[in-house]
Amino acid sequence: MKTLLLNKDEVGRLISMKEVIAAVEEAFVAFSGGQVDQPDYIGIHLPPPRGEIDFKLGYYQANEVISMKASSGGFPDNPAAYGLPTNMGTILLFDGRTCALTCVMDGSLITGLRTGAAGAVSVKALARKNAKTVTSIGTGIQARLQIRAINEVMTIEEIHAWDNHPATLAQYKADIEREFGIPVVMAASKEGAVRRADILVTTTRGKGTLVEAGWVKPGTHIVAIGTDQQGKQELDPAIFRNAKIVNDSIAQCVTKGETWHPLNVRIITQEDIHGEIGEILAGKKPGRENDDEITIFDSTGMAIQDNTTASRIYRNALETGVGTFFEFFSQPAGRQHA
Amino acid sequence: MKTLLLNKDEVGRLISMKEVIAAVEEAFVAFSGGQVDQPDYIGIHLPPPRGEIDFKLGYYQANEVISMKASSGGFPDNPAAYGLPTNMGTILLFDGRTCALTCVMDGSLITGLRTGAAGAVSVKALARKNAKTVTSIGTGIQARLQIRAINEVMTIEEIHAWDNHPATLAQYKADIEREFGIPVVMAASKEGAVRRADILVTTTRGKGTLVEAGWVKPGTHIVAIGTDQQGKQELDPAIFRNAKIVNDSIAQCVTKGETWHPLNVRIITQEDIHGEIGEILAGKKPGRENDDEITIFDSTGMAIQDNTTASRIYRNALETGVGTFFEFFSQPAGRQHA
Numbered sequence: 001m002k003t004l005l006l007n008k009d010e011v012g013r014l015i016s017m018k019e020v021i022a023a024v025e026e027a028f029v030a031f032s033g034g035q036v037d038q039p040d041y042i043g044i045h046l047p048p049p050r051g052e053i054d055f056k057l058g059y060y061q062a063n064e065v066i067s068m069k070a071s072s073g074g075f076p077d078n079p080a081a082y083g084l085p086t087n088m089g090t091i092l093l094f095d096g097r098t099c100a101l102t103c104v105m106d107g108s109l110i111t112g113l114r115t116g117a118a119g120a121v122s123v124k125a126l127a128r129k130n131a132k133t134v135t136s137i138g139t140g141i142q143a144r145l146q147i148r149a150i151n152e153v154m155t156i157e158e159i160h161a162w163d164n165h166p167a168t169l170a171q172y173k174a175d176i177e178r179e180f181g182i183p184v185v186m187a188a189s190k191e192g193a194v195r196r197a198d199i200l201v202t203t204t205r206g207k208g209t210l211v212e213a214g215w216v217k218p219g220t221h222i223v224a225i226g227t228d229q230q231g232k233q234e235l236d237p238a239i240f241r242n243a244k245i246v247n248d249s250i251a252q253c254v255t256k257g258e259t260w261h262p263l264n265v266r267i268i269t270q271e272d273i274h275g276e277i278g279e280i281l282a283g284k285k286p287g288r289e290n291d292d293e294i295t296i297f298d299s300t301g302m303a304i305q306d307n308t309t310a311s312r313i314y315r316n317a318l319e320t321g322v323g324t325f326f327e328f329f330s331q332p333a334g335r336q337h338a
Numbered sequence: 339m340k341t342l343l344l345n346k347d348e349v350g351r352l353i354s355m356k357e358v359i360a361a362v363e364e365a366f367v368a369f370s371g372g373q374v375d376q377p378d379y380i381g382i383h384l385p386p387p388r389g390e391i392d393f394k395l396g397y398y399q400a401n402e403v404i405s406m407k408a409s410s411g412g413f414p415d416n417p418a419a420y421g422l423p424t425n426m427g428t429i430l431l432f433d434g435r436t437c438a439l440t441c442v443m444d445g446s447l448i449t450g451l452r453t454g455a456a457g458a459v460s461v462k463a464l465a466r467k468n469a470k471t472v473t474s475i476g477t478g479i480q481a482r483l484q485i486r487a488i489n490e491v492m493t494i495e496e497i498h499a500w501d502n503h504p505a506t507l508a509q510y511k512a513d514i515e516r517e518f519g520i521p522v523v524m525a526a527s528k529e530g531a532v533r534r535a536d537i538l539v540t541t542t543r544g545k546g547t548l549v550e551a552g553w554v555k556p557g558t559h560i561v562a563i564g565t566d567q568q569g570k571q572e573l574d575p576a577i578f579r580n581a582k583i584v585n586d587s588i589a590q591c592v593t594k595g596e597t598w599h600p601l602n603v604r605i606i607t608q609e610d611i612h613g614e615i616g617e618i619l620a621g622k623k624p625g626r627e628n629d630d631e632i633t634i635f636d637s638t639g640m641a642i643q644d645n646t647t648a649s650r651i652y653r654n655a656l657e658t659g660v661g662t663f664f665e666f667f668s669q670p671a672g673r674q675h676a
Contacts, residue, residue, distance in 0.1 A: 005664055044397045068408065
């Protein structure tokens with residue numbers, strides 16, 4: 001049995017952002033259509049200052065792929081003490097028909113890519129067709145990937161960016177303008193940036209309200225990325241009061257997403273959630289219905305996004321002959337011992 | 339960062355049964371000593387006739403190794419339709435200090451080896467010092483591995499074996515006599531075989547009482563292997579009434595081991611469990627105290643046994659230069675993107 005090995009450089013070269021967006025759309029439709037088995041993830045918390053390692057498992061029934069992503073994060077001593085990144089990842093793919101291990105690939109790029117793509121998928125489904133400006137609260141790696149992905153699905157005329165570290169903000173402006181040629185305005189205030197947004201993207205590690213309800217103009221589409229566990233928060237819960245609320249997974253968002261906060265303070269009930277993005281993509285529920293409504297996409301991230309993205313990378317590798325095969329066993333079937 | 343890849347043949351050559359036994363002893367002591375983090379396992383059940391794939395995670399704090407074993411089983415169509423075994427496995431090892439992926443090895447041998455070794459560890463701790471005969475109820479792969487392991491810790495003079503398939507039983511006799519030179523008596527009845535046991539090993543996929551209480555003579559040590567989930571059973575619950583009951587993990591055995599059955603019918607309460615094998619190995623609790631007591635070791639299997647066994651294989655590979663290194667990424671730390 002041959003298993004394909006893909007290193008990080010190969011993974012990065014094997015997929016375009018357009019393909020990641022298509023893979024994430026497929027993931028959302030499959031999930032909301034009941035074609036996905038995603039058990040709760042398991043993990044180990046290491047003693048401080050170390051972070052954690054999580055294992056996320058997903059089975060996509062329609063294409064018979066089982067994926068397992070091991071991802072570690074929050075190891076501040078790794079670079080200096082060990083010459084290693086603070087975050088690492090590995091993805092295993094198994095053929096669901098046999099459970100043979102078909103692929104082991106570096107997984108450090110995929111979480112960022114599929115999360116960026118999720119924002120773009122929501123922009124296609126929920127932003128105004130005449131949207132021109134994106135406001136980015138947060139200027140880290142995921143903020144850049146959001147721009148990279150959204151830039152594939154619309155023409156961004158201007159970006160208003162805010163960060164509480166001026167040097168980081170200036171670097172973001174320089175990088176985005178060089179890479180995409182989109183002018184970036186370094187916002188003097190969060191409020192000013194939010195008021196200019198057609199699309200508002202939040203990608204911070206926030207632990208409280210960063211965006212107040214009064215700042216959000218009618219017609220804004222909000223891509224809420226940063227909150228994927230209890231204790232994180234970016235939006236004033238009051239923003240949810242009259243907004244069209246869309247989740248990647250309702251089950252996840254109501255327990256650990258941005259959507260948990262307005263539920264917790266009883267600004268909304270679960271019945272006020274419009275639906276899952278996959279239902280909109282499948283045509284089962286409407287997306288944006290007029291130019292005045294505020295739409296919110298709450299992204300918590302799902303194993304099935306890793307699954308469809310990694311599957312596309314694997315298929316592209318086979319088609320283009322990229323990667324290294326390794327035989328974990330060679331014994332003919334029926335002659336196994338022990 | 340370099341990751342060591344080990345195929346099945348290499349795994350098989352890299353460790354002796356003596357080393358597996360030592361690794362499993364270490365695992366039991368570490369577990370009962372609170373040095374282990376083993377979250378509940380997660381898995382996917384495939385549609386019939388396919389089986390399942392499980393992911394078992396363990397962190398051994400003292401030696402800073404995190405292990406994840408993916409193991410699939412119950413795919414009857416694999417050999418004919420795909421030329422693959424019905425059961426497969428893969429083990430990942432991570433350095434707990436950084437969460438770097440240090441090793442990917444075939445995992446199809448390790449479950450069998452560490453389960454066999456568990457029986458031998460219990461024989462050292464709980465069987466009579468003058469034990470000579472082993473009775474084997476079940477004659478499959480695990481029954482053979484029990485003999486291979488127990489043969490490392492005592493001199494077996496005779497084996498009484500029972501199986502309800504005469505051809506399987508004859509093959510077991512031929513294989514064991516050839517490999518170990520130990521005479522095997524093909525039992526005419528289960529009762530007769532059990533009555534002759536100094537050590538009774540049960541390794542069936544039984545779903546009811548296979549061994550009756552009246553057959554078990556004083557001084558017998560029972561190695562109960564087959565029951566590792568609800569619905570499986572091998573022993574008459576009445577055997578537990580006056581026996582010294584030892585578990586690998588009390589938490590697991592009382593919910594899905596052989597020990598669940600006498601608890602369920604109230605023949606015993608949890609207070610009647612003598613302790614965990616790791617407590618006995620660590621000298622915190624006595625093992626066998628006289629030649630008349632019946633001792634029962636209930637083995638449900640733990641991720642930490644995979645962890646310490648795979649760690650020993652990995653260390654042996656590094657020391658002897660066996661295996662293939664693969665670089666999943668080569669970028670210097672601090673220059674990671676996305």
